[in-house]
Each structure stands twice: as structure tokens, then as C-alpha cells.
Amino acid sequence: MKLLASGTSPYARKVRIVALEKGLDQRITLVPASPWPEPTAIVDTNPLGKVPALITVDGHHLYDSRVICEYLDSLSPHNPLIPASGPARWQCLRTQALADGILDAAVMIVLERRRPASQQSTPVEQRALNAIRRSVIALERDLKPTDSTFDLSQIAIAVTFGYLEFRFADVDLGLNKSAISTWWSTRREHPSVLATIPIP
Numbered sequence: 001m002k003l004l005a006s007g008t009s010p011y012a013r014k015v016r017i018v019a020l021e022k023g024l025d026q027r028i029t030l031v032p033a034s035p036w037p038e039p040t041a042i043v044d045t046n047p048l049g050k051v052p053a054l055i056t057v058d059g060h061h062l063y064d065s066r067v068i069c070e071y072l073d074s075l076s077p078h079n080p081l082i083p084a085s086g087p088a089r090w091q092c093l094r095t096q097a098l099a100d101g102i103l104d105a106a107v108m109i110v111l112e113r114r115r116p117a118s119q120q121s122t123p124v125e126q127r128a129l130n131a132i133r134r135s136v137i138a139l140e141r142d143l144k145p146t147d148s149t150f151d152l153s154q155i156a157i158a159v160t161f162g163y164l165e166f167r168f169a170d171v172d173l174g175l176n177k178s179a180i181s182t183w184w185s186t187r188r189e190h191p192s193v194l195a196t197i198p199i200p
């Protein structure tokens with residue numbers, strides 16, 4: 001399999017952590033890919049022009065990160081990362097959606113800040129920051145700090161906190177609240193998290 005990914009994409013990091021947790025990393029070749037400036041080669045695999053994208057051994061093209069994570073989880077019974085059914089499944093997928101939604105807002109702010117100052121929109125950035133702060137509080141409710149599992153929902157949260165630290169170290173987003181910071185201080189040392197630290 002080939003994984004098209006950039007070194008800083010948090011969505012690609014989520015997929016890479018899933019691959020490591022599933023013991024599938026040796027079966028995946030990382031292909032450095034950037035969505036900028038467009039059009040880039042990534043569009044041949046993902047018409048949306050976004051990373052990550054996966055080329056399976058059968059030559060199928062899979063995107064986005066949620067689909068790829070579910071696909072990788074299905075490839076091996078080792079260390080299941082997504083509950084198969086019932087309330088636990090929906091809780092896991094909802095938490096992933098919440099964590100990914102924070103990333104969507106954070107990435108949008110990063111892109112907004114790269115625009116010429118005269119074209120940047122303060123209300124757009126403020127709305128995204130508000131969504132992030134609200135969602136961090138909601139994530140705290142979804143976290144079970146004493147739970148030692150590291151399923152897809154917890155992987156998505158770890159990736160999100162990593163990205164917020166990486167890009168927004170100077171902004172108070174509520175990450176220092178006790179339950180979250182305690183949880184993150186142990187998960188950041190997890191081998192698959194350490195192995196996938198963003199490379200600018």
C-alpha cells in the first residue's frame with residue numbers, strides 16, 4: 001500500500017498512528033505529498049486534492065482519513081480500534097468527528113493567516129476559534145482519563161492536541177485544563193504518537 005501524506009498533516013498523522021497501532025506500518029510505503037500549490041500530483045489519487053490518500057495493493061484509491069482508518073482497522077483482527085457495533089461504535093465515531101472538526105477549524109485558521117493581511121477575515125478566524133474552544137470542552141467530556149485504551153477516538157484526540165500545540169502554542173485554547181492536560185501528558189509519550197511528530 002502507498003500512503004500519500006505530508007509531514008505536517010494531522011489527518012495523515014492519524015492514519016499513520018492507526019497503521020502503527022495495527023502493526024501494518026511495514027506494509028505501507030509513505031509517499032511524501034503536498035496539496036500545495038495546486039494542482040499537485042495528489043489529484044490523481046484524490047480528486048479533492050487533499051492528503052492523506054491511500055493506494056491499496058489492488059490499486060484502489062481511498063480517502064479521506066476516516067475511510068482509510070476504517071479500512072486499515074478492517075485489514076487485521078489485531079488490536080481492533082473501532083468498536084464493531086452498538087453505542088460504543090457511535091461514541092467512538094462521534095468523538096473522531098469532533099476531533100477532526102477541531103482540526104478543520106484549526107487548519108482553516110492556519111490557511112487564513114497565510115493570506116495577505118488585507119484579505120484576512122477576523123470574524124472568520126474568531127468563529128473558528130470559538131468552535132475550537134467549545135469543542136475542546138466537549139472533548140473533555142468524551143475523555144475517560146483513567147481509560148488505558150487507545151482506540152480511534154483517542155488517537156483522533158491525541159492528533160488534535162498535537163496539532164493545536166504545534167500550530168497554536170501562543171493561543172489559550174483551554175488545553176491546560178486538568179483532565180485534558182493529564183490525559184495528554186501520558187498519551188504524548190505513546191510510541192506511535194512519538195513516532196509521528198509533525199515534520200515541517
Ligand SMILES: N[C@@H](CCC(=O)N[C@@H](CS)C(=O)NCC(=O)O)C(=O)O
Pocket residue numbers: 008009010011035048049050051052064065066100107
Ligand atoms: N477530511 C479530510 C481532511 C483532509 C485535509 O483537509 N487535508 C489537508 C492537509 S492537513 C489538505 O490536504 N488540504 C488541502 C485543501 O484543503 O485543498 C480527511 O480527514 O482526510
